[in-house]
Amino acid sequence: MRLLAELRVERTGFEVNVEFEVRSGSTLAIMGPSGAGKSTIVNAIAGTQKIAGGRIELDGAILADGRRHLAPHLRGVGLLGQESHLFPHLDAARNIAFGAHASGAGKAAALATAREWLARLGLEELAGQRPAALSGGQRQRIALARALAARPRLLLIDEPFASLDVEAAMDMRALVREELERTATSAIVISHSATDALALADDLLVLERGQVIQRGTVEQVFAAPANRFVRAVVATLPARHPRSIQEGQP
Numbered sequence: 001m002r003l004l005a006e007l008r009v010e011r012t013g014f015e016v017n018v019e020f021e022v023r024s025g026s027t028l029a030i031m032g033p034s035g036a037g038k039s040t041i042v043n044a045i046a047g048t049q050k051i052a053g054g055r056i057e058l059d060g061a062i063l064a065d066g067r068r069h070l071a072p073h074l075r076g077v078g079l080l081g082q083e084s085h086l087f088p089h090l091d092a093a094r095n096i097a098f099g100a101h102a103s104g105a106g107k108a109a110a111l112a113t114a115r116e117w118l119a120r121l122g123l124e125e126l127a128g129q130r131p132a133a134l135s136g137g138q139r140q141r142i143a144l145a146r147a148l149a150a151r152p153r154l155l156l157i158d159e160p161f162a163s164l165d166v167e168a169a170m171d172m173r174a175l176v177r178e179e180l181e182r183t184a185t186s187a188i189v190i191s192h193s194a195t196d197a198l199a200l201a202d203d204l205l206v207l208e209r210g211q212v213i214q215r216g217t218v219e220q221v222f223a224a225p226a227n228r229f230v231r232a233v234v235a236t237l238p239a240r241h242p243r244s245i246q247e248g249q250p
Contacts, residue, residue: 029201047072078152
């Protein structure tokens with residue numbers, strides 16, 4: 001998988017104009033203050049926002065340019081957001097099965113995939129429960145399973161930990177990282193929290209008013225912020241890289 005994005009989107013008062021790449025099997029974090037254009041980028045890649053210029057290319061296929069706009073359901077792009085957006089009338093197993101079915105699996109195969117995910121996440125006892133009966137952390141785990149059951153070429157992760165308590169957020173970060181690595185799924189992470197975003201990411205892009213201020217690996221940007229603005233964006237990082245904390249390293 002390789003995503004190449006060179007996109008321009010008109011916003012009120014400024015223009016989002018960025019260029020970046022997501023390498024196969026890697027995770028890119030995009031950080032910046034509210035209104036910097038992070039969600040605009042996610043929406044453009046997902047297909048819910050048309051671009052004014054440039055192009056978005058995934059595995060050599062054009063998703064969007066100044067003239068073409070591929071429908072969201074044809075892009076092979078998944079989403080894990082702050083809200084789980086599970087179907088309230090479906091139980092946990094059928095919510096996950098929906099993701100597998102969307103990628104072409106038949107009904108029986110989709111339900112088998114759902115059972116495999118529930119077993120892997122240790123949530124078998126919740127198979128018949130509807131979202132209203134689940135905790136926030138459980139709903140997000142089911143949402144992650146549904147997103148990955150669809151076998152997306154790229155997963156967009158848009159602040160999925162913001163509504164969770166500290167312990168649930170830490171567990172969810174570790175689970176997301178583990179499953180991205182296990183499934184070799186490439187991802188883009190959007191977050192206001194350096195701890196959340198950088199616990200998952202290999203590379204980092206810092207955005208201000210639609211412009212890229214600094215890009216590099218997580219380690220490069222953290223070790224050498226380009227200016228005061230970037231330093232403020234990454235200032236919430238702990239003394240150790242968040243991933244080492246999750247893995248129990250000293």
